[in-house]
Amino acid sequence: MKLSNSIIIFEKKLPGLSSRALAGFALKARRATGLRGVASVLITGNRSMRRLNSSFRGKNQPTDVLSFPAASSANGFVGDIAISLDIAERNARLLGHSVADEIRILILHGMLHLAGYDHENDEGEMAKKEIVLRRRFALPTSLIERSRMPSARKKSANSVRGMARSSQ
Numbered sequence: 001m002k003l004s005n006s007i008i009i010f011e012k013k014l015p016g017l018s019s020r021a022l023a024g025f026a027l028k029a030r031r032a033t034g035l036r037g038v039a040s041v042l043i044t045g046n047r048s049m050r051r052l053n054s055s056f057r058g059k060n061q062p063t064d065v066l067s068f069p070a071a072s073s074a075n076g077f078v079g080d081i082a083i084s085l086d087i088a089e090r091n092a093r094l095l096g097h098s099v100a101d102e103i104r105i106l107i108l109h110g111m112l113h114l115a116g117y118d119h120e121n122d123e124g125e126m127a128k129k130e131i132v133l134r135r136r137f138a139l140p141t142s143l144i145e146r147s148r149m150p151s152a153r154k155k156s157a158n159s160v161r162g163m164a165r166s167s168q
Contacts, residue, residue: 005027005038006023006026006027006038006040006041007023007039007040007041008022008023008026008040008041009040009042009043009045010043011042011043011048012044012045012085012086013043013047014085014097014099015088017099017100017103017153018019018041022041022043022100022103023160024109025104025137026041026107026111028137029107029108029111029133029137029163030078030111031105032111032114032133032137033114033115033117033133035111035114035115036076036078037076037077037078038078039078039080039081039111039114040081041080041081042077042080042081042082042083043076043083044082044083044084044085045084045085046062046084046087047062047086047088049062049063049066049082049084049086049149050062051062052066052082053066055159062087063083063084063087063089064083064084064088064106064112065109065110066081066082066109067080067081067110067113067114068077068080068082069113069116077113078114078136081106081110081113081114082130083107083110085103085105086108088140089102089104090114095140097140099115101140104128104137105134105139105140108130108134108137112126112129112130112133117129
């Protein structure tokens with residue numbers, strides 16, 4: 001494996017979801033967000049996401065995506081992204097697109113966080129960037145866009161975007 005590639009780790013697997021295809025998309029998303037270095041993506045379930053969200057954000061509930069930026073001295077490693085396959089499957093079903101598309105949306109969102117964007121504090125800068133990149137990659141509605149839609153908020157109440165800082 002080249003050092004410039006993204007690492008995909010399946011703790012929970014979905015048939016037809018290819019680690020090679022996801023790694024290729026993660027590489028494109030990483031480059032599009034201006035990141036240089038390796039990113040890892042963990043595909044896991046709600047139980048692990050609840051633990052991570054509780055440990056790093058103090059929220060005792062699962063979330064769809066968490067990002068853990070690496071320290072600036074991480075020698076070519078940009079950080080980790082954790083994704084709940086359980087929430088991704090539910091949101092894909094509710095929003096009418098494939099689970100693979102939902103995972104790509106979450107990878108893109110996580111890469112933007114690794115690049116330093118923070119939709120909770122940036123006055124729409126991350127939302128604008130995510131919309132541009134989502135369109136470039138032909139992805140369905142982005143996380144930030146759907147969180148502004150009243151019906152999507154009701155349907156996916158547990159779908160909370162998260163960003164955590166790595167303790168390393």
